[in-house]
Amino acid sequence: MEELSALPPDTPRKSPIRVRTISVNSMRSMRSVAPPFTRLPTEHERPEILGRPPILAPTPRQPPNRHLLEHSAQQWVQSLGSASSSRPVSPISPTQRFNSLAERVHHVKIPTQLSSSVIAEEREREPEHAMGRRWVRWMHKRGVKGWVVPCLLLASTLLKLCVGLGSYSGLSTPPMFGDYEAQRHWMELTTHLPFQRWYTYDLQYWGLDYPPLTAYISWFCGLVAHRINPTWVALDHSRGIETEASKVFMRSTVVFFDALVYVPALFFFTRTWQATRTKRSQNLALLTLLFQPASLIIDFGHFQYNSVMLGFTLLALNAFAYELDMLGAVFFVLSLGFKQMALYYAPAVGGYLLAKCLYLGSANGGKLFLQLALVTSLSFIVLFLPFLPPFAPLSTILDPITRIFPFARGLFEDKVANFWCASNVVFKWKNWASRSLLIKLSTALTVLGFLPNVVIALRVAWQTRLTGSQKPSIHTPILPLFPYMLLSSSMSFFLFSFQVHEKTILVPLLPITLLLSNASLDSTVFGWGVLANNIAVFSMWPLLKRDGLGVQYLALLALWNRLLGYNPLRLSPRSFIQVLSLSVYTAAISLHILELLIPPPARYPDLFPVLNVLISTPVFGLVWLWSIKCGVEASWALDTLGSRPSRTSVVVTEDASVPRRPSSIGAAQGRKRAPFTLDEK
Amino acid sequence: MEKTATAPPPKPKGKSWFSWGLESSEYDLLILSTSLKLLLFPSYRSTDFEVHRNWLAITHSLPISQWYHDTTSEWTLDYPPFFAYFEKLLSIPAYFIDPKIVDLNNLNYDAWSVVAYQRTTVILSELVLGAVLLRFIRGSVDPATQRIISASLFLHPGFLIIDHIHFQYNGFMFGILLWSILMARNGKKLASGILFAVLLNFKHIYMYLAPAYFIYLLRSFCFSPSGKLEIKNFLSLANSVIAVFILSFGPFIVMGQIPQVFSRLFPFTRGLNHAYWAPNAWALVTAADRVLLRYVTRTGADVAINASGVASTSRGLVGDTVFAVIPNIKPMHTFTITVAFQSVLELLSFFILGLTTMQIALVKLWFTPTYKSFLTSLTLCGYASYLFGWHVHEKAILLVLVPLSLLAAERHAYFRTFILASVAGVFSLFPLIFTPGESMVKVVYSVLWIIFVYVPLTRRVYEYPNSLSFVIIDTLEKVYLAGFPLLQLFVTLFPVYMARRATSDVSGTCVSSAEFTCPEPEPQTPQTKAMEFLPLMLTSVYCSVGLVWGFCRLTYIYLNEQTYLGPLDRI
Structure with missing residues (x-):
């Protein structure tokens, strides 16, 4: 069950879970494992390499500071009750003696407490650099941990409202305005027109081009708006309406649906996927996810409803983690039905479900396959019901379909940090190939992009498939692979597919942020995750600048990085990710300074956006490659499942040998057990 | 510390504090609050924004002799000279950022440059507050608690609402006030006196606090504990304070403009209540007057009704509130109450109180x-x-809440008073922000703030009520506090209800989209017009109940304090 607890290891040679007991050690040892190239250990790092793992080794070599603490902590456990402690207590400080005794007793009673207090001690000397961690710890220390989640939710709502005070896409830019007007216009037309005309009404002015769920939600919002103030959604007359009250209404609809779908999805994600983690790290993960700057600034600043689409996908993931595959499939259909961008996840989701069917063996798997097929198609039919025969002529269904997939547009729009736009700088694709060829090419590349991880998943599922008599375990072994599949599939769509918008980077950002949300500060996942997030926001800078969201850009990025305690200098020294991060940030910051100081040359008015693309694209490309690498590594770890025990996959082997307990997800048992499993090993 | 005692310019001090000795959690708060304030850049701005822009223009483009004479804009300079000098200082970079900011005739200029610039100056000047609050932590008896109090002050919703949405420089001003208090705590009473004099020359509203300063410095600095006059101390304090005033008013004394300056600083032509009744004792009196008027007109009782009073609602922006039934109150009366030297004939009970x-x-x-x-x-x-003053603005509640915050963790009695006063006081600031988007922000922020203050502090100071009367009071106070969410609900929903009724009354005529932003739809029956201010009136009355009660509580606690020694007694 542990593989659930940590979306699989960034370095598969080590145990994927990091529970509090060993968090200090594991972080250190991770650090020493992470760099792919060898080098002489520096003075600072040698202890981790030599004396690993310190608790387990019979005579660990003690580094000067750190292990002393742990060592003495161990001794406390051993010398419980005996008055003579191996650690001399100063005779002149009776209070200290009393405290340490009290602490000692305390430690032994609750093992998790021990580890946390060791860590606390550790960190008091070496202050922690993550604001979020510090705050959560402070709340726990004050005994007000019950307030952590409510405060987080309130604070994130506050932030959303504050971002919403700013301008939005297309503010006072008649005649077409922007995304805000598009969404508002859909409310207007869905409120006043019958279903059949939704996808055909005045297509030149922001015709509806999202799937039906968006239309239904717009309809609902439109009805509410109509009740409050009919002028906000008056057909045709309300075009370009920019009153303060209507803006507040629009903003609050986003906050409302976000709170309805995305926020609960995030909450349940931390409670299901990270069930074996402590409450504290679950809350931390929630914090990381709630304050993700890219999605905040696009949804609440620029104005879109991406969080609903992402939220449905996330709910699907949660359902998969609970083994509620049918429910998950329905959620994913809802996600697709809200915004076609969810298709970026489709190969991963489809691959996962197929792998699951394979894993379950021919009888159960086949049954599941049929059920899934039925449920999926049924939900699609329900979603498109108003456009289907009993309610409309069959041809009506073509309207939404052609609107949703606009192949008539160009290869890419504006400047977007993907392969096509970046390579277009030196290689003019349009001159070289026809549109149909480009479509084929982009499709081929996209498929190539997401295939590796899907194939890996299928292979793993095939190798670990259950034979007739075996009882299906509670979790499929492919689950840890799933986030990487999502990442590589969505990233390959972003990089290679046709007609990509810069905002679509939110789609690949979701899985990488999920991965990052429970990574430790100096792990590789953390480095990649934050880099991808920061550069994603950076890649949208031209758009944000046009929207007048510069201040929000600055504030949200600064706040989120501070919350996470991100500092590229503190990543594992001279590792690839550190060098990459530092150089990319340098480039990005120089670009900003350049843009501030110098107007673009008249010959190249798009110089800065193009440079932006050239900085961002390699990062996204590398993230994509990294996701494949992680998939491969995870599959190595999973390969050994059931066969030979291997030290590369401590937890996974343990998992396979020990019968899985159904309570592992979300149950306290799983969490309490975690420290012991590692101590025993 | 030695340097702080003598050097008035706060800026460099704040800088050096931020460059070293700052803990991570303090950086956290700084970054958190700054990013929040940055997000508030595009929020609603009151006319105070234009007032301050105009002052930038006045001080930049006019010679000093014209500063207090200029009437180009209706927002004339009416702060003491130090603030004018401060504006002059700010106007220099402003000129380089956008010369139009300091153009005197460029009224109501609201380009992004001026918004960003002025908002940034507020954030930067508030660093003084942050620096002083840090100093409070450093030397305190219980740093952990003081840290919470300091953080609560730095993030006070009052500052957020007034400074960062409404627009003023209160954070800066209160930074100086707290600095002066800090000096008093550290035993540097001369510095405390000087800083307070400086503060008075920034904004004269702090005169409200002057009596306490006067007595305190006179007794503890100018007299020895045995009651002997310390002539040396007295002279040094007097001379320093006079020097500060000369530094500030000197140029105007030389130019002979003192009467002009003072007529700007003390405009006694204004009404008893401000635009909306500040929730003080007069709000209760005014409300009682309204109720009496209702009663009188209903029953036709034989009482002389002041005709102009019937027409007067509380809403006259700077006009007089004229009472219909209760005898009128003249400026001089309340002024004397405030200074507290003689009682006045009318409203004797209040005066005495x-x-x-x-x-x-x-x-x-x-x-x-x-x-x-x-x-x-x-x-x-x-x-x-605040409770008995003339033309008190609701913003003046900060004068109470800020020093009260420093007492909050002393013991449960203080803490409860602090919570009551803070909730009522912050709520009374809500009407300042009436735009819907910002209203949500202010409510959510205040709720968050009160959670962050209440939850950790209440554990430190909680005392079990030990007698029946305490239990009753405790319950009543809880009920009172529980009323605020309901009041907020009413205040939010009432205008919607009224608007719906208005549209159903005059259906068909309102179509224009622009009309909705206008706060006052044109066609109104007298009754709806009277009801229009019901939410404001309720807010004011409800808050004033809590504030008056808080005042009684604090007075009682103060006078019965002998038996209890809290952490602050150790200073």
């Missing part, structure tokens, strides 16, 4: 000139002035 509390507080301060006693009487001074 204001007068006695302040006097008793000051007398007690005279006999126990400790830091804590000073802090409490300072709060009471501000409180009495």
Whole structure:
């Protein structure tokens, strides 16, 4: 069950879970494992390499500071009750003696407490650099941990409202305005027109081009708006309406649906996927996810409803983690039905479900396959019901379909940090190939992009498939692979597919942020995750600048990085990710300074956006490659499942040998057990 | 510390504090609050924004002799000279950022440059507050608690609402006030006096606090504990304060403009209540007057009704509030209450209340000139002035809440008073922000703030009520606090209800989209017009109940404090 607890290891040679007991050690040892190239250990790092793992080794070599603490902590456990402690207590400080005794007793009673207090001690000397961690710890220390989640939710709502005070896409830019007007216009037309005309009404002015769920939600919002103030959604007359009250209404609809779908999805994600983690790290993960700057600034600043689409996908993931595959499939259909961008996840989701069917063996798997097929198609039919025969002529269904997939547009729009736009700088694709060829090419590349991880998943599922008599375990072994599949599939769509918008980077950002949300500060996942997030926001800078969201850009990025305690200098020294991060940030910051100081040359008015693309694209490309690498590594770890025990996959082997307990997800048992499993090993 | 005692310019001090000795959690708060404030850049701005822009323009483009004479804009300069100098300082970079900012005739200029610039100056000047609050932590008896209090002050919703949405420089001003208080805590009373004099020359509203300062410094600095006059101390304090005033008013004395300056600083032509009734004692009186008027007109009782009073609602922006039934109150009367030297014939009970509390507080301060006693009487001074003052603006509640915050963790009695006053006081600031988007922000932020203050502090100071009367009071206070969400609900929903009724009354005529932003739809029956201010009136009355009660509580606690020694007594 542990593989659930940590979306699989960034370095598969080590145990994927990091529970509090060993968090200090594991972080250190991770650090020493992470760099792919060898080098002489520096003075600072040698202890981790030599004396690993310190608790387990019979005579660990003690580094000067750190292990002393742990060592003495161990001794406390051993010398419980005996008055003579191996650690001399100063005779002149009776209070200290009393405290340490009290602490000692305390430690032994609750093992998790021990580890946390060791860590606390550790960190008091070496202050922690993550604001979020510090705050959560402070709340726990004050005994007000019950307030952590409510405060987080309130604070994130506050932030959303504050971002919403700013301008939005297309503010006072008649005649077409922007995304805000598009969404508002859909409310207007869905409120006043019958279903059949939704996808055909005045297509030149922001015709509806999202799937039906968006239309239904717009309809609902439109009805509410109509009740409050009919002028906000008056057909045709309300075009370009920019009153303060209507803006507040629009903003609050986003906050409302976000709170309805995305926020609960995030909450349940931390409670299901990270069930074996402590409450504290679950809350931390929630914090990381709630304050993700890219999605905040696009949804609440620029104005879109991406969080609903992402939220449905996330709910699907949660359902998969609970083994509620049918429910998950329905959620994913809802996600697709809200915004076609969810298709970026489709190969991963489809691959996962197929792998699951394979894993379950021919009888159960086949049954599941049929059920899934039925449920999926049924939900699609329900979603498109108003456009289907009993309610409309069959041809009506073509309207939404052609609107949703606009192949008539160009290869890419504006400047977007993907392969096509970046390579277009030196290689003019349009001159070289026809549109149909480009479509084929982009499709081929996209498929190539997401295939590796899907194939890996299928292979793993095939190798670990259950034979007739075996009882299906509670979790499929492919689950840890799933986030990487999502990442590589969505990233390959972003990089290679046709007609990509810069905002679509939110789609690949979701899985990488999920991965990052429970990574430790100096792990590789953390480095990649934050880099991808920061550069994603950076890649949208031209758009944000046009929207007048510069201040929000600055504030949200600064706040989120501070919350996470991100500092590229503190990543594992001279590792690839550190060098990459530092150089990319340098480039990005120089670009900003350049843009501030110098107007673009008249010959190249798009110089800065193009440079932006050239900085961002390699990062996204590398993230994509990294996701494949992680998939491969995870599959190595999973390969050994059931066969030979291997030290590369401590937890996974343990998992396979020990019968899985159904309570592992979300149950306290799983969490309490975690420290012991590692101590025993 | 030695340097702080003598050097008035706060800026470099703040800088050096931020460059070293700052803990991570303090950086966290700084970054958190700054990013929040940055997000508030595009929010609603009151006319105070234009007022300050105009002052930038006045001080930049006019010679000093014209500063207090200029009437180009209706927002004439009416702060003391130090603030004018401060604006002059700010106008220099402003000119380089966008010369149009300091153009005197460029009225109501609201380009992004001026918004960003002015908002940034507020954030930067508020660093003084942050720096001083840090100093409070450093030398305190219980740093962990003081840290919470300091953080709560730095993130006070009052500052967020007034400074960062509404637009003013209160954070900066209160930074100086707290600095002065800090000096008093550290025993540097001369510095405290000088800083307070400086503050008075920035914004004269702090005169409300002057009596407490006067008594405290006179007793503890100019007299020895045995009651002997320390002539040297007295002279140095007097001379320094005079020097500060000369530094500030000097140029205007030389130019002979003092009467002009003072006529700007003290405009007694304004009404008793401000645009909306500040929730003080007069709000209760005014409300009682309204109710009486209702009663009188209903029953036709034979009472002389002041005709102009019937027409007067509280809403006259700077006009007089004229009472219909209760005899009128003249400026001089309330002024005397505030200064608390003589009683006045009408409204005797109120006068006596204001007068006695302040006097008793000051007398007690005279006999126990400790830091804590000073802090409490300072709060009471501000409180009495707020409750009984003339033309009190609701923003003046900060004069109470800020010093009261420093007392919050002293013990449960103080803490409860602090919570009551803070909730009522912050709520009373809500009407300043009436735009819907910002209203949500202010409510959510205030709720978050009160959670962050209440939850950790209440555990430190909670005391079990030990007698029946305490239990009853405790329950009543809880009920009172529970009323605020309901009141907020009413205030939010009532206008919607009224708007719906108005549209159903005059259906068909309102179509224009622009009309909805206008706060006052044109066609209104007299009754709806009377109802229009019901939410404001309710807010004001409800908050004033809590604030008056808080005042009584604090006075009672202060006068019965002998038996209890809290952490602050150790200073």
